[in-house]
Amino acid sequence: MKFWQKIAISSSSLVAVTLLAACGNSKTSEEKTDSSKVTGSVKLWVDTTQVSYYKTIAKNFNKKYPDVKVKVTQSPNGSANAKTDVGKDPSKAADVFEVPNDQLGSMADQGYINPLSPTATKTVKKNNVAVSVKGVEWNNKLYAYPFAEQAQTLYYNKSKVSADDVKDWDTLTSKGVIATDFTNAYNFYPIFLSAGTYLYGKDGETLKGTNVNTQKGVDAMTWLAQQKSNKGVMQTSNALNQLKSGKAVATLDGPWDTANIKKILGKNFGVAPYPTITVGGKKVQMQAFLGIEAFAVNSHTATKNQKAAATLAEFITNKQSQLIVYKNSGQVPVDKAAQKADTVANDEATKAVMTMAGSGYSTPMPKMSQMATFWNLSAPLINGAYTGSIKAADYSAKLQTFHDAISKAN
Secondary structure: OOOOOOOOOOHHHHHHHHHHHOOOOOOOOOOOOOHHHOOEEEEEEEOHHHHHHHHHHHHHHHHHOOOEEEEEEEOOOOHHHHHHHHHHOHHHOOOEEEEEHHHHHHHHHOOOEOOOOHHHHHHHHHHEOHHHHHHOEEOOEEOOEEEEEEOOEEEEEOOOOOOOHHHEHHHHHHHOOEEEOOOOHHHHOHHHHHOOOOOOOOOOOOOOOOOOOOHHHHHHHHHHHHHHHOOOEEEOOOHHHHHHHOOOOEEEEOHHHHHHHHHHHHHHEEEEOOOEEEEOOEEEEOOEEEEEEEEEEEOOOOHHHHHHHHHHHHHOOOHHHHHHHHHHHOOEOOEHHHHHOHHHHOOHHHHHHHHHOOEOOEEEOOOOOOHHHHHHHHHHHHHHHHHOOOOHHHHHHHHHHHHHHHOOOO
Protein backbone atom coordinates (compact mmCIF):
# COMPACT_ATOMS: atom_id res chain seq x y z
CA MET A 1 0.00 0.00 0.00
CA LYS A 2 1.41 3.40 -0.93
CA PHE A 3 0.56 6.08 1.56
CA TRP A 4 0.85 8.80 -1.05
CA GLN A 5 -1.98 7.30 -3.09
CA LYS A 6 -4.70 9.29 -1.38
CA ILE A 7 -7.97 10.75 -2.56
CA ALA A 8 -8.80 13.62 -0.23
CA ILE A 9 -12.34 13.79 1.14
CA SER A 10 -14.10 17.07 0.44
CA SER A 11 -15.62 19.06 3.26
CA SER A 12 -19.08 18.37 1.86
CA SER A 13 -18.45 14.61 2.09
CA LEU A 14 -17.39 14.97 5.69
CA VAL A 15 -20.57 16.87 6.53
CA ALA A 16 -22.70 14.30 4.73
CA VAL A 17 -21.38 11.39 6.72
CA THR A 18 -21.21 13.10 10.10
CA LEU A 19 -24.84 12.24 10.74
CA LEU A 20 -23.89 8.57 10.59
CA ALA A 21 -21.46 8.96 13.46
CA ALA A 22 -24.22 8.99 16.07
CA CYS A 23 -25.14 5.46 15.04
CA GLY A 24 -21.79 4.04 16.11
CA ASN A 25 -21.47 2.11 19.34
CA SER A 26 -19.69 3.97 22.13
CA LYS A 27 -18.37 0.77 23.67
CA THR A 28 -14.86 -0.49 23.14
CA SER A 29 -14.17 -3.50 20.92
CA GLU A 30 -15.16 -6.79 22.52
CA GLU A 31 -12.82 -8.47 24.95
CA LYS A 32 -11.00 -11.51 23.59
CA THR A 33 -12.45 -14.77 24.81
CA ASP A 34 -11.72 -18.39 24.30
CA SER A 35 -12.17 -19.86 20.82
CA SER A 36 -15.09 -22.08 21.78
CA LYS A 37 -17.16 -18.97 22.54
CA VAL A 38 -16.37 -17.00 19.39
CA THR A 39 -19.03 -17.29 16.70
CA GLY A 40 -20.31 -15.11 13.90
CA SER A 41 -19.84 -14.00 10.32
CA VAL A 42 -17.18 -11.42 9.39
CA LYS A 43 -16.27 -9.64 6.16
CA LEU A 44 -12.67 -8.52 5.72
CA TRP A 45 -11.49 -5.81 3.29
CA VAL A 46 -7.89 -5.85 2.02
CA ASP A 47 -6.18 -4.45 -1.07
CA THR A 48 -6.61 -6.36 -4.33
CA THR A 49 -3.07 -7.76 -4.40
CA GLN A 50 -3.43 -9.02 -0.84
CA VAL A 51 -6.56 -11.13 -1.20
CA SER A 52 -4.79 -14.43 -1.89
CA TYR A 53 -2.55 -14.49 1.17
CA TYR A 54 -5.19 -13.07 3.51
CA LYS A 55 -7.36 -16.01 2.49
CA THR A 56 -4.51 -18.21 3.75
CA ILE A 57 -4.43 -16.23 7.00
CA ALA A 58 -8.20 -16.60 7.27
CA LYS A 59 -7.85 -20.37 6.95
CA ASN A 60 -5.34 -20.31 9.81
CA PHE A 61 -7.84 -18.30 11.82
CA ASN A 62 -10.57 -20.86 11.18
CA LYS A 63 -8.39 -23.66 12.52
CA LYS A 64 -8.53 -21.88 15.87
CA TYR A 65 -12.00 -20.36 15.52
CA PRO A 66 -14.02 -22.84 13.44
CA ASP A 67 -17.35 -21.24 14.30
CA VAL A 68 -16.54 -17.92 12.65
CA LYS A 69 -17.28 -17.50 8.95
CA VAL A 70 -14.78 -15.16 7.29
CA LYS A 71 -15.21 -13.65 3.83
CA VAL A 72 -12.09 -12.00 2.42
CA THR A 73 -12.72 -9.49 -0.34
CA GLN A 74 -10.94 -6.55 -1.92
CA SER A 75 -11.53 -3.02 -0.66
CA PRO A 76 -13.82 -1.07 -3.01
CA ASN A 77 -11.22 1.61 -3.72
CA GLY A 78 -8.17 0.36 -1.85
CA SER A 79 -7.19 0.80 1.78
CA ALA A 80 -5.93 4.34 1.08
CA ASN A 81 -9.59 5.27 0.68
CA ALA A 82 -10.93 3.34 3.67
CA LYS A 83 -12.44 6.44 5.29
CA THR A 84 -14.36 7.28 2.12
CA ASP A 85 -15.56 3.74 1.50
CA VAL A 86 -16.66 3.09 5.07
CA GLY A 87 -18.25 6.53 5.29
CA LYS A 88 -20.57 5.90 2.34
CA ASP A 89 -22.58 3.48 4.49
CA PRO A 90 -20.85 2.04 7.58
CA SER A 91 -23.59 -0.55 8.04
CA LYS A 92 -22.72 -2.08 4.66
CA ALA A 93 -18.95 -1.79 4.93
CA ALA A 94 -16.64 -4.63 5.97
CA ASP A 95 -16.53 -5.60 9.63
CA VAL A 96 -12.72 -5.46 9.60
CA PHE A 97 -10.81 -3.31 7.12
CA GLU A 98 -7.27 -2.25 6.34
CA VAL A 99 -6.56 1.43 6.90
CA PRO A 100 -3.50 3.74 6.95
CA ASN A 101 -3.01 5.27 10.38
CA ASP A 102 -3.40 8.88 9.23
CA GLN A 103 -7.15 8.26 8.77
CA LEU A 104 -7.79 6.91 12.26
CA GLY A 105 -8.36 10.22 14.03
CA SER A 106 -11.07 11.28 11.62
CA MET A 107 -12.70 7.84 11.61
CA ALA A 108 -12.72 7.76 15.41
CA ASP A 109 -14.22 11.25 15.66
CA GLN A 110 -16.92 10.35 13.14
CA GLY A 111 -17.86 7.20 15.05
CA TYR A 112 -16.81 4.65 12.44
CA ILE A 113 -14.45 2.84 14.81
CA ASN A 114 -14.28 2.31 18.57
CA PRO A 115 -11.29 2.14 20.92
CA LEU A 116 -9.76 -1.30 21.40
CA SER A 117 -10.76 -3.17 24.53
CA PRO A 118 -8.39 -2.99 27.53
CA THR A 119 -7.24 -6.56 26.88
CA ALA A 120 -6.57 -5.93 23.19
CA THR A 121 -4.78 -2.69 24.04
CA LYS A 122 -2.43 -4.53 26.38
CA THR A 123 -1.75 -7.17 23.73
CA VAL A 124 -0.96 -4.61 21.03
CA LYS A 125 1.34 -2.64 23.35
CA LYS A 126 3.13 -5.76 24.55
CA ASN A 127 3.76 -7.33 21.15
CA ASN A 128 4.46 -4.42 18.82
CA VAL A 129 7.17 -1.77 18.58
CA ALA A 130 6.36 1.50 20.32
CA VAL A 131 6.24 3.64 17.20
CA SER A 132 3.51 1.45 15.70
CA VAL A 133 1.48 1.63 18.91
CA LYS A 134 1.75 5.41 18.87
CA GLY A 135 0.72 5.32 15.23
CA VAL A 136 -2.70 3.83 16.03
CA GLU A 137 -3.30 5.98 19.10
CA TRP A 138 -5.77 8.85 19.11
CA ASN A 139 -6.65 10.90 22.18
CA ASN A 140 -4.74 8.42 24.37
CA LYS A 141 -6.67 5.38 23.13
CA LEU A 142 -5.80 2.74 20.52
CA TYR A 143 -8.20 2.47 17.59
CA ALA A 144 -6.65 -0.19 15.37
CA TYR A 145 -4.31 -3.19 15.26
CA PRO A 146 -0.98 -2.30 13.58
CA PHE A 147 0.75 -4.78 11.29
CA ALA A 148 3.30 -2.95 9.12
CA GLU A 149 5.49 0.14 9.10
CA GLN A 150 6.15 2.15 5.97
CA ALA A 151 8.98 4.61 5.57
CA GLN A 152 10.63 5.30 2.26
CA THR A 153 14.30 4.57 1.69
CA LEU A 154 16.90 5.29 -0.98
CA TYR A 155 17.32 2.60 -3.64
CA TYR A 156 20.40 2.78 -5.84
CA ASN A 157 22.51 1.02 -8.44
CA LYS A 158 25.63 0.05 -6.54
CA SER A 159 27.63 -0.39 -9.74
CA LYS A 160 27.21 3.35 -10.37
CA VAL A 161 27.40 4.89 -6.89
CA SER A 162 28.87 3.57 -3.66
CA ALA A 163 27.44 3.14 -0.18
CA ASP A 164 29.43 6.21 0.87
CA ASP A 165 28.17 8.26 -2.09
CA VAL A 166 24.54 7.81 -1.08
CA LYS A 167 25.02 9.02 2.48
CA ASP A 168 24.70 12.66 1.40
CA TRP A 169 22.37 14.22 -1.19
CA ASP A 170 24.97 16.61 -2.56
CA THR A 171 27.52 13.83 -3.03
CA LEU A 172 24.98 11.49 -4.58
CA THR A 173 23.70 14.04 -7.08
CA SER A 174 27.25 14.98 -8.05
CA LYS A 175 28.05 11.34 -8.88
CA GLY A 176 24.83 10.36 -10.63
CA VAL A 177 21.15 11.17 -11.23
CA ILE A 178 18.34 10.51 -8.75
CA ALA A 179 14.89 10.15 -10.32
CA THR A 180 12.05 11.44 -8.18
CA ASP A 181 8.74 13.31 -8.24
CA PHE A 182 8.25 16.78 -6.81
CA THR A 183 4.50 16.65 -7.40
CA ASN A 184 4.37 13.99 -4.67
CA ALA A 185 3.85 15.56 -1.24
CA TYR A 186 4.46 12.23 0.47
CA ASN A 187 7.99 12.31 -0.92
CA PHE A 188 8.88 15.90 -0.28
CA TYR A 189 6.82 17.56 2.42
CA PRO A 190 9.21 15.95 4.95
CA ILE A 191 11.83 18.44 3.73
CA PHE A 192 9.99 20.94 5.92
CA LEU A 193 10.35 18.51 8.83
CA SER A 194 14.06 18.12 8.08
CA ALA A 195 14.35 21.91 8.20
CA GLY A 196 12.99 21.85 11.75
CA THR A 197 9.28 22.63 11.43
CA TYR A 198 6.44 20.66 12.99
CA LEU A 199 3.24 19.40 11.41
CA TYR A 200 0.46 19.61 13.99
CA GLY A 201 2.97 19.93 16.79
CA LYS A 202 5.51 17.52 18.23
CA ASP A 203 2.72 15.04 18.95
CA GLY A 204 1.05 15.35 15.54
CA GLU A 205 -2.27 16.06 17.25
CA THR A 206 -2.15 19.80 17.96
CA LEU A 207 -4.36 21.78 15.57
CA LYS A 208 -2.40 25.02 15.96
CA GLY A 209 0.95 23.24 16.21
CA THR A 210 2.18 23.67 12.63
CA ASN A 211 5.02 26.22 12.36
CA VAL A 212 5.81 25.99 8.67
CA ASN A 213 5.17 29.74 8.29
CA THR A 214 8.66 30.56 9.59
CA GLN A 215 12.21 31.05 8.30
CA LYS A 216 12.67 27.29 8.57
CA GLY A 217 9.76 26.85 6.17
CA VAL A 218 11.34 29.36 3.79
CA ASP A 219 14.61 27.40 4.02
CA ALA A 220 12.75 24.25 2.95
CA MET A 221 11.15 26.04 0.00
CA THR A 222 14.58 27.33 -1.00
CA TRP A 223 16.03 23.79 -0.96
CA LEU A 224 13.19 22.55 -3.14
CA ALA A 225 13.78 25.37 -5.61
CA GLN A 226 17.49 24.59 -5.79
CA GLN A 227 16.79 21.06 -7.06
CA LYS A 228 15.43 22.41 -10.35
CA SER A 229 18.94 23.43 -11.40
CA ASN A 230 20.63 20.40 -9.87
CA LYS A 231 21.78 18.29 -12.83
CA GLY A 232 21.81 15.23 -10.61
CA VAL A 233 18.05 15.45 -9.97
CA MET A 234 15.45 14.25 -12.50
CA GLN A 235 11.77 15.10 -12.20
CA THR A 236 9.68 12.14 -13.39
CA SER A 237 6.36 10.45 -12.72
CA ASN A 238 7.92 7.03 -13.35
CA ALA A 239 11.24 6.76 -11.55
CA LEU A 240 11.44 2.98 -11.92
CA ASN A 241 11.55 3.27 -15.72
CA GLN A 242 14.40 5.75 -15.41
CA LEU A 243 16.22 3.37 -13.09
CA LYS A 244 15.64 0.49 -15.51
CA SER A 245 16.86 2.47 -18.53
CA GLY A 246 20.01 3.53 -16.70
CA LYS A 247 19.21 7.22 -16.98
CA ALA A 248 19.00 7.33 -13.18
CA VAL A 249 21.16 5.64 -10.57
CA ALA A 250 18.87 6.11 -7.58
CA THR A 251 15.32 6.84 -6.45
CA LEU A 252 13.25 7.35 -3.31
CA ASP A 253 10.65 4.63 -2.81
CA GLY A 254 8.97 2.40 -0.25
CA PRO A 255 8.88 -1.27 0.72
CA TRP A 256 5.92 -1.85 -1.62
CA ASP A 257 8.33 -1.53 -4.58
CA THR A 258 11.33 -3.40 -3.17
CA ALA A 259 10.60 -6.57 -5.16
CA ASN A 260 10.25 -4.61 -8.42
CA ILE A 261 13.47 -2.69 -7.85
CA LYS A 262 15.35 -5.90 -7.06
CA LYS A 263 14.24 -7.26 -10.43
CA ILE A 264 15.35 -4.07 -12.18
CA LEU A 265 18.78 -3.81 -10.57
CA GLY A 266 19.56 -7.49 -9.99
CA LYS A 267 23.03 -7.97 -8.51
CA ASN A 268 23.49 -4.18 -8.47
CA PHE A 269 20.59 -3.66 -6.05
CA GLY A 270 21.48 -1.28 -3.26
CA VAL A 271 19.34 0.24 -0.51
CA ALA A 272 20.08 2.66 2.31
CA PRO A 273 18.39 5.07 4.70
CA TYR A 274 17.82 8.57 3.36
CA PRO A 275 20.92 10.75 2.93
CA THR A 276 21.71 13.98 4.73
CA ILE A 277 20.83 17.26 3.02
CA THR A 278 21.90 20.87 3.47
CA VAL A 279 18.98 23.14 4.44
CA GLY A 280 19.37 26.68 5.67
CA GLY A 281 23.12 26.26 5.70
CA LYS A 282 22.95 23.25 8.03
CA LYS A 283 23.61 19.58 7.32
CA VAL A 284 20.57 17.63 8.54
CA GLN A 285 19.05 14.20 8.14
CA MET A 286 16.59 14.02 5.25
CA GLN A 287 13.34 12.82 6.75
CA ALA A 288 10.45 10.71 5.48
CA PHE A 289 6.90 10.26 6.66
CA LEU A 290 6.35 7.16 8.78
CA GLY A 291 3.10 5.40 8.10
CA ILE A 292 1.58 2.51 10.01
CA GLU A 293 -0.71 0.10 8.20
CA ALA A 294 -3.41 -1.30 10.45
CA PHE A 295 -6.73 -3.09 10.65
CA ALA A 296 -9.72 -1.48 12.31
CA VAL A 297 -13.06 -2.90 13.42
CA ASN A 298 -16.23 -1.27 12.09
CA SER A 299 -18.26 0.08 15.01
CA HIS A 300 -21.44 -0.55 13.01
CA THR A 301 -20.84 -4.29 12.85
CA ALA A 302 -23.86 -6.25 14.07
CA THR A 303 -23.69 -6.91 17.80
CA LYS A 304 -23.67 -10.67 17.28
CA ASN A 305 -20.51 -10.37 15.15
CA GLN A 306 -18.54 -7.79 17.15
CA LYS A 307 -16.60 -10.32 19.19
CA ALA A 308 -15.68 -12.31 16.09
CA ALA A 309 -14.59 -9.16 14.25
CA ALA A 310 -12.30 -8.02 17.07
CA THR A 311 -10.87 -11.51 17.40
CA LEU A 312 -10.18 -11.67 13.66
CA ALA A 313 -8.50 -8.24 13.65
CA GLU A 314 -6.18 -9.31 16.45
CA PHE A 315 -5.36 -12.65 14.78
CA ILE A 316 -4.53 -11.26 11.35
CA THR A 317 -2.06 -8.85 12.95
CA ASN A 318 -0.27 -11.33 15.21
CA LYS A 319 3.34 -12.41 14.69
CA GLN A 320 2.57 -15.36 12.42
CA SER A 321 0.22 -13.35 10.24
CA GLN A 322 2.64 -10.42 9.96
CA LEU A 323 5.35 -12.82 8.77
CA ILE A 324 3.03 -14.22 6.10
CA VAL A 325 2.31 -10.67 4.92
CA TYR A 326 6.04 -9.91 4.92
CA LYS A 327 6.85 -13.02 2.89
CA ASN A 328 4.24 -12.20 0.26
CA SER A 329 4.54 -8.43 0.02
CA GLY A 330 7.67 -7.17 1.75
CA GLN A 331 5.57 -5.15 4.20
CA VAL A 332 7.82 -4.62 7.23
CA PRO A 333 6.27 -6.15 10.36
CA VAL A 334 5.88 -4.21 13.60
CA ASP A 335 5.63 -7.23 15.90
CA LYS A 336 8.79 -7.23 18.04
CA ALA A 337 9.42 -10.96 17.65
CA ALA A 338 8.67 -10.87 13.91
CA GLN A 339 11.27 -8.12 13.41
CA LYS A 340 13.87 -10.39 15.01
CA ALA A 341 13.10 -13.33 12.72
CA ASP A 342 16.09 -14.19 10.53
CA THR A 343 14.27 -13.58 7.26
CA VAL A 344 13.37 -10.07 8.43
CA ALA A 345 16.41 -9.03 10.44
CA ASN A 346 18.90 -10.10 7.75
CA ASP A 347 17.19 -8.37 4.84
CA GLU A 348 18.98 -5.15 3.84
CA ALA A 349 15.86 -3.42 2.53
CA THR A 350 13.94 -4.21 5.69
CA LYS A 351 16.79 -2.99 7.86
CA ALA A 352 16.81 0.29 5.96
CA VAL A 353 13.08 0.74 6.55
CA MET A 354 13.45 -0.03 10.25
CA THR A 355 16.26 2.53 10.47
CA MET A 356 14.06 5.09 8.75
CA ALA A 357 11.28 4.31 11.23
CA GLY A 358 13.53 5.50 14.03
CA SER A 359 13.57 8.91 15.68
CA GLY A 360 15.30 11.59 13.63
CA TYR A 361 14.80 9.74 10.35
CA SER A 362 11.04 10.02 10.03
CA THR A 363 7.98 11.72 11.48
CA PRO A 364 4.84 9.67 12.14
CA MET A 365 1.99 10.63 9.85
CA PRO A 366 -0.48 12.83 11.78
CA LYS A 367 -4.00 11.47 12.22
CA MET A 368 -5.79 14.82 12.19
CA SER A 369 -8.96 15.06 10.09
CA GLN A 370 -7.38 18.17 8.53
CA MET A 371 -4.91 15.90 6.71
CA ALA A 372 -7.35 15.83 3.78
CA THR A 373 -6.78 19.56 3.36
CA PHE A 374 -3.06 19.08 3.93
CA TRP A 375 -2.70 16.62 1.04
CA ASN A 376 -4.67 18.89 -1.30
CA LEU A 377 -2.57 21.97 -0.61
CA SER A 378 0.93 20.66 0.13
CA ALA A 379 1.61 19.20 -3.32
CA PRO A 380 1.09 22.51 -5.21
CA LEU A 381 3.21 24.29 -2.58
CA ILE A 382 6.12 21.88 -3.04
CA ASN A 383 5.91 21.67 -6.81
CA GLY A 384 5.51 25.43 -7.04
CA ALA A 385 8.80 25.94 -5.23
CA TYR A 386 10.54 23.31 -7.38
CA THR A 387 9.30 24.61 -10.74
CA GLY A 388 9.73 28.24 -9.80
CA SER A 389 6.06 29.10 -10.32
CA ILE A 390 6.17 30.31 -6.71
CA LYS A 391 8.84 32.99 -6.50
CA ALA A 392 11.18 33.34 -3.54
CA ALA A 393 9.65 36.70 -2.66
CA ASP A 394 6.29 34.96 -2.20
CA TYR A 395 7.46 32.05 -0.04
CA SER A 396 6.42 33.60 3.26
CA ALA A 397 2.97 34.60 2.04
CA LYS A 398 2.30 31.19 0.47
CA LEU A 399 3.44 29.42 3.62
CA GLN A 400 1.16 31.59 5.75
CA THR A 401 -1.82 30.80 3.52
CA PHE A 402 -1.00 27.08 3.69
CA HIS A 403 -0.56 27.23 7.47
CA ASP A 404 -3.90 28.97 7.97
CA ALA A 405 -5.76 26.53 5.71
CA ILE A 406 -4.54 23.37 7.45
CA SER A 407 -5.00 24.86 10.93
CA LYS A 408 -8.75 25.44 10.70
CA ALA A 409 -11.09 23.36 12.82
CA ASN A 410 -13.44 21.21 10.79
